Amino acid sequence: MRVLIIDIDSKIPNLALKKAERYHLDRGDEVIWDMSLMANQVDRIYVSCVFRKNRHKAEEYEVYPHALIGGSGYDLKVTLPPEIEDVTPRINMGFTTRGCIRQCGFCVVPEKEGGIRIVGRLLDLWDGKANQITLLDNNILAVPRHFVEVCFQALLNWIRLDFNGGLDHRLLTREIAVMLAVTPHVVYKFAYDRPAYRKSVNRAIALLKAVGIRQSTWYVLVGYDTTLEQDLQRLNHLRFMNQRAFVQRYVMRPELNPLARWANQRHMFAAMTFGQFLREPRKRDYYIGIYGREKYEELLAA
Numbered sequence: 086m087r088v089l090i091i092d093i094d095s096k097i098p099n100l101a102l103k104k105a106e107r108y109h110l111d112r113g114d115e116v117i118w119d120m121s122l123m124a125n126q127v128d129r130i131y132v133s134c135v136f137r138k139n140r141h142k143a144e145e146y147e148v149y150p151h152a153l154i155g156g157s158g159y160d161l162k163v164t165l166p167p168e169i170e171d172v173t174p175r176i177n178m179g180f181t182t183r184g185c186i187r188q189c190g191f192c193v194v195p196e197k198e199g200g201i202r203i204v205g206r207l208l209d210l211w212d213g214k215a216n217q218i219t220l221l222d223n224n225i226l227a228v229p230r231h232f233v234e235v236c237f238q239a240l241l242n243w244i245r246l247d248f249n250g251g252l253d254h255r256l257l258t259r260e261i262a263v264m265l266a267v268t269p270h271v272v273y274k275f276a277y278d279r280p281a282y283r284k285s286v287n288r289a290i291a292l293l294k295a296v297g298i299r300q301s302t303w304y305v306l307v308g309y310d311t312t313l314e315q316d317l318q319r320l321n322h323l324r325f326m327n328q329r330a331f332v333q334r335y336v337m338r339p340e341l342n343p344l345a346r347w348a349n350q351r352h353m354f355a356a357m358t359f360g361q362f363l364r365e366p367r368k369r370d371y372y373i374g375i376y377g378r379e380k381y382e383e384l385l386a387a
């Protein structure tokens with residue numbers, strides 16, 4: 086059997102496509118990646134599209150009856166056949182839980198994956214050699230005993246953990262903070278999605294600092310239901326608390342681009358305010374074009 090796999094737009098290794106690849110390789114099938122010209126000459130096509138803006142590229146494969154097209158940018162309801170979903174490709178990246186306990190309006194996880202459940206162990210993802218595993222779990226702290234077990238597996242095997250899906254700061258406890266402190270890790274990531282979280286963010290930072298974790302990265306959602314002023318307040322709050330930020334744009338709007346350019350460059354964010362960033366002479370006219378002169382002058386004091 087000949088299989089074609091098309092990865093339209095993944096920014097990190099695409100787990101679903103990796104599962105399909107592993108499944109077919111284990112059966113002795115030939116697997117070809119990203120050669121769209123082969124679409125008529127294969128028995129099966131798997132297409133994944135992560136971002137909605139690229140949906141039209143995935144739609145081009147709808148003419149092939151042997152194509153399975155999915156991904157959050159195409160259709161949240163499309164799933165892999167169970168025999169492929171159950172494959173663990175051991176690429177040092179993946180999920181030990183799926184789903185989430187929360188219902189954030191901007192997030193596809195509740196609709197796509199439903200409530201939280203444990204789907205595997207840390208070591209199921211490990212190739213036995215790598216010293217780091219990237220976890221994509223959406224809200225692993227919602228199952229604290231499982232979280233502790235994952236951390237113990239990492240500790241026992243000298244594996245550094247990257248909780249790439251982010252950790253829910255509202256679920257931090259003293260015990261979880263201690264576990265985070267002793268587990269080998271890359272910089273922890275949390276979410277600061279709403280201005281109303283200010284108090285809980287302060288509480289989380291205090292808990293983390295008490296166990297020696299002085300700095301984390303905070304995903305800051307912008308362009309959803311907040312104003313530019315509210316976005317700046319959250320970012321300035323993180324600067325004041327000596328934390329890192331990563332601006333996540335819900336929509337691509339020009340006025341959000343300078344914010345992301347400033348905050349997502351760690352050294353820039355630590356070294357200067359947004360107002361100082363906007364003073365860059367070479368970009369001044371560009372920024373005035375985005376915000377208008379009056380707003381630009383106002384932002385210089387931000």
Ligand code: SF4
Binds near residue numbers: 188
């Ligand atoms: S907590 Fe995170 S994963 Fe869960 S619904 Fe909210 S944004 Fe999505």
